[in-house]
Amino acid sequence: MKINFLIFDIFGMGGTVRTVLNVANYLAENDYDVEIISVFQKRNQPFFEIDPRIKVTILHDSVNRQKKPKKLMGKIGNRLLKLKSRLIHKDDEAHHVFSLLTDLKMYSYIKSLESGILITTRPSFNIFAAKYAKPGVKLIGQEHLNFGVYSDDLKKAITTSYGKLDYLVTLTDDDTSDYKSLFSNKKVRVRKITNSVPKFEGNSSKLDEKVVIAAGRLAPQKGFDLLIDSFTTVIKTHPDWKLKIFGYGRDKAELQQLILDKKVYNNVILMGPTKEMEKELSKASIYALSSRFEGFGMVIVEAMQCGVPVVSFDCPKGPAEIISHNKDGILVKNGDIDALASSLIDLINNEEKRKVFGKNALVNVKRFEIDNIGRLWLELLGDINGIKKAN
Incomplete structure (x- = not known):
């Protein structure tokens, strides 16, 4: 099954970008068909290395798009860009960056997916996928923060929507326990898979610098x-x-x-x-x-x-x-x-x-290290496929 990651901006430098690429690159090396759907592109070159076997789809190119388009569709797009998002939760910390234009682009692309696996990487994307992905698409939501830090409104949306996911991947034992308790009567299965790092090939510090x-x-x-x-x-x-x-x-x-x-x-x-x-x-x-x-x-x-x-x-x-x-x-x-x-x-x-x-x-x-954490992802994907992928 094709693996699709939905992320804010794969060209950025944050921790979520690093961890998503660690997993995506690992899956590509293990012969999975991987696509990264990046809602935004805010720089010309990616900050981190992306395996060339991975397809990268940009929904909204903030760098290269025409600021003053002459064609009608471009002008309509500029108007939509000025209107607030209706589909991204208002308490998403980056809500102000989204717009009605990015809503339409996300909605259109997600609706184009008929099958495969969609891995979403922030609460508003998890909620979005739970609401709008087609039934043939298997959904894996990722939680990079703990439930307690969210606003009451976002907690309510999470509680309402996450139960429709197939899997929710958490990072810590405490989060795993919290979410299992929260969704004990829902179909979503909660599984802990921590973040990973590539195998280290550099030099260790001598620890003698001040x-x-x-x-x-x-x-x-x-x-x-x-x-x-x-x-x-x-x-x-x-x-x-x-x-x-x-x-x-x-x-x-x-x-x-x-x-x-x-x-x-x-x-x-x-x-x-x-x-x-x-x-x-x-x-x-x-x-x-x-x-x-x-x-x-x-x-x-x-x-x-x-x-x-x-x-x-x-x-x-x-x-x-x-x-x-x-x-x-x-x-x-x-x-x-x-x-x-x-x-x-x-x-x-x-x-x-x-x-x-x-x-x-x-x-x-x-x-x-990714060799250890990557195996957990292979097990999860094997469970979804109904076939255990050999190590």
Whole structure:
């Protein structure tokens, strides 16, 4: 059966893009017919590598479309582009980017699918597929965040719609339990399949650089404001250490102002996005995760894969399922910036401890490599097909 992924923008750089491509590329390597349906294209070249065997369909090209079209259909499209989406849930964090035009394009394409498997990658897409996909299409919804972080209206829509999916794929044990309880009397089957990373072929960090690293969207969820506050304490006793934050997002100006207000501009640097995260991690000695909440914590896995110990808030719901506390990293009370600072200082002061944690991380993280996680996807697809695909 053909595998179709529906995603916001496959050309982007977010965690969902990375994890979808890890799976899609793996399936293509295993001779599956894979298509990625990207609602948007907001850059000319994809940020991450896409296997050439994968068909990529762009529904709305924001980069190359004519801004002032002369043809009637183009003019109609521009009008529809200015009208708010009716089919994407209003509490989707990117609702403002969608429009009546993207509604029509999504609806038309989804209705063109007569069979195969459709894997959707955010709540509003899961809901959309449950409502509008044809009966011959098997539906797999993915949840990248936990149920508790959603608004009441979105929770209601999820509760109403997800039961019509064939499978719901979750990332953590807690989420799996929550969703199984929520849909205990529905046809949807809930299965845990964590995010994955490609097999690591780079160099592990020597853990001797005076660098703490963090990465992610510059948005409130990621808690970089808390991390900057915490690092202000760190540099009082370790002024030669630096914090490098990689990523982009709407909070860049606010975070830059916070750095200026705290007078830590010699130690805290907003680095922007990078395609060479592994290279940057290989030059770091500690990874810091300050998220207020996480769906999983993909960056933790990536750091551990480079042998970098992680200090993380024990936020809901992913970090505690990845980090073995005081063995390959440190978990601190969620939101406690003093505890975060203390734990960073602990690892800064103890290079030998960093190296022990780093070695343990290299062993722990192998369970998340795509060869292991990919087999779980093959099992799921085999169940849907009614035939177990041989490993």
